[in-house]
Amino acid sequence: xxxxxxxxxxxxxxxxxxxxxxxxxxxxxxxxxxxxxxxxxxxxxxxxxxxxxxxxxxxxxxxxxxxxxxxxxxxxxxxxxxxxxxxxxxxxxxxxxxxxxxxxxxxxxxxxxxxxxxxxxxxxxxxxxxxxxx
Numbered sequence: 001x002x003x004x005x006x007x008x009x010x011x012x013x014x015x016x017x018x019x020x021x022x023x024x025x026x027x028x029x030x031x032x033x034x035x036x037x038x039x040x041x042x043x044x045x046x047x048x049x050x051x052x053x054x055x056x057x058x059x060x061x062x063x064x065x066x067x068x069x070x071x072x073x074x075x076x077x078x079x080x081x082x083x084x085x086x087x088x089x090x091x092x093x094x095x096x097x098x099x100x101x102x103x104x105x106x107x108x109x110x111x112x113x114x115x116x117x118x119x120x121x122x123x124x125x126x127x128x129x130x131x132x133x134x
Contacts, residue, residue: 035119
C-alpha cells in the first residue's frame with residue numbers, strides 16, 4: 001500500500017517536516033545515573049506541544065501521556081540486558097535521533113554501571129498504567 005507525500009503531510013505534518021528538513025526533534029536532556037533522580041526529573045518535564053492548561057485539564061488522567069515522546073533512556077529502560085540496550089543505542093544513533101557523543105556517553109554508562117543505571121525497568125503496560133488506562 002503506497003501513500004503519497006500529500007497524504008503523509010496531511011496526516012502527519014510534524015513527521016513530514018522532520019523527514020523533509022532532516023532535523024531530528026527528539027532531544028536528550030541528560031543522562032542520569034541515579035534512578036530516583038531520573039524518575040523525579042522525568043515526572044516534571046514539560047512538553048513544547050501543549051500548554052500548561054491543556055496538560056492539567058480535567059481530562060488529565062486520560063491525556064497524561066498525549067504529548068509524551070519517549071527518549072533514548074525510556075527505550076533503554078525497557079531492556080533486560082546490556083546487549084538489548086546497545087542495540088537501542090546503535091539504532092537511535094544510526095537514525096540520527098542521538099548524537100555520537102550522547103551515544104558514547106550512554107555506552108560508557110552501560111559498560112560501567114549496567115542497564116539498570118538508566119533507571120528501573122519499565123514493565124509491560126507501563127504507559128497504560130501511567131495514563132490510568134490499565
